[in-house]
Amino acid sequence: METISIKFPDGKIKDYPQGITGSEIAGGISQGLLRDSLAIEVNGDVWDLNRKIMNDSEVKLLKWAEIGGKEAYWHSSSHLMAEAVESLFPGVKFGIGPSIDAGFYYDIDLGGHTLSPDDLIKIEQKMIELAKADSSFVREEKSWENAVAYFTEKKDPYKLELLDELKGQTITFYHHGKFTDLCAGPHLPSTGKIKAIKLLSVAGAYWRGNEKNKMLQRIYGISFPSQKELDEYLFRIEEAKRRDHRKLGKELDLFVFHDIAPGAPFWLPNGMIVFRELEKFLRFELDGAGYQEISTPILVKKELWEQSGHWAHYKENMFYFDNEETTFSLKPMNCPESTYVYRHRIRSYKDLPLRYSEIGRLHRNEISGALGGMFRVRQITMDDAHIYCRPDQIIEEINSLIDLVERFYSIFGLKPQYNLSTKPNGAMGDPQLWSEAEEGLKTALEQKKIKYNLKPKDGAFYGPKIDVQIQDALGRDWQIATIQLDFVMLPERFELEYVAEDGLRKRPVAIHRAIFGSFERFMGIITEHFAGSFPTWLSPTQVVVLPITDTQGEYAAKVYQALRRAGVRVELDDRNEKINYKIREWEMKKASYMLVVGEKERTATTVSVRQHKKGDIGVLPLDKFIENIIQEIQQKTLTI
């Protein structure tokens, strides 16, 4: 028998007989490693542990901690679920059943049956039963014709459709227990590795994500190697729900939604404090960065949108109505109107770049099913800006925009995820300009050592873009900031020009950008990010003065007045309640600081400081406390 040499991650090389499996390699090292291994990476591909290795290879055993290990685990769990569903509902047809970031799902066509929460419990119990049977996952290579024959016999149109695209290739099947599936793998050695299972939800999902196709039922689930890990996961989900901005927004009186205005928040006084602080911060920064603020009409004639192309491409998302023979629309975007500011006089090359910022209120008719708290609203307050520059100024503008984004996000302690989207099919504009711009965006990101995902062909038809995404408490991604180059929409359609050095008229480039994205979405994001405990500069209640008894009433009022005069958002809680009661209440309202004042403090002109989430942090002279908090507010110190 021939031998092959296997290289391990630590660089060691060992010889094994040809046809050795991952399980045998793991078992040869230790029983513990065999027990913990879920799959094996062979020359960069993830394989089943019991697949034979025939050639010299570089391998890495994958355990739960590795993504590849988790993927195999969850993918196998989805097969196990399919087996359970098939045994309970014979004759069902299967779509696809992959692992996802957290868990797995399977899309299933159950004919006329609609899955109920009770069904999920039954399926879950069946899965546990089947896992205990510890059936091995068996990989089988089949010819394409045999594969088609199998699913023709089984009358599964979905798998046949998938096979259609794999024509001419060797097809792999996986068997375990009574279940057989078309699948590229890899899988666990056997179902017994799956110990703790929870089916989370069932929801409709269009076959292949196309709404013209039939809607299948998608069951989401998650599984873990131990009950303890499952319990911890479920607990984390519950914790995340406590951060939900919809819940915190209500509890902290930040904003409310009402049936009377679906998709548009009522900003409450506390929410407006945060809104105004964000606005103040934004304006201060943009003033310093050479922006000029403008404000353009909300209600405009539809001719504008015909010219911009929105009427043709975006009409379904617009609110419009007729008035005296004229069709008007609420603006869904600010960009076209900013060109009117640009065009209001002749621009010289010396005027550029022109940076117009606008805190604009937009309305977009989002389909009802898309609405969700502050993350997806129909009335949007955008921190928009349009920069008009010469082509030779693009790189410099992009660089300073990335700096601005980085600066903003560091203030909040947010960790953004960058995406770079490049030229889509059917894009408009000079190809040379496109490739230069894409290269420029890429270079800018790389020089600043910013990691990003490349999204090929995902740019707008008028230019490439950099997007910033951030996750909510439940791990869903939301786009926040965006930097979009535009060679076409504004410059061409609105015939923008500047007079160049040589006296000729030339076309500027436009850059659309938002940093918060929208005040609504950003408010939702930071509410969840801070779990409602805003840093002091944003906190609706920065300080509460709490006298112990009426005897300190006068002194407490003096403390309150001193803070007020210093510009601090302060409240005086002189209600006839016990100090414990007040502390509990203000702690839950997440006031940044409580100043307890009793006899000791009154006689010494001091305050006993209690910081939110930290508790009693000692006694300070009143002046010193004011000095500290003013500094904290000015520096926008992060308190978490």
Added chain:
RNA sequence: GCUGAAGUAGCUCAGUGGUAGAGCAGCGGUUUCGUAAACCGCAGGUCGUGGGUUCAACUCCCACCUUCAGCUCCA
């Protein structure tokens, strides 16, 4: 828009074919208290909206509105 689930007091929730319940919040009293809930009392609801079935509907049926999860969408 699609599939499923849900909507009861300001909030969180219980209830069920026979005239609506709790805790917290609110209001009125008593209590003046040192770092996360003092005590007593009062008030509060066309049970999302509109139809239907029934002697009787918060409860069953239908439609609509809104919310939630997912899909789709997301210049």
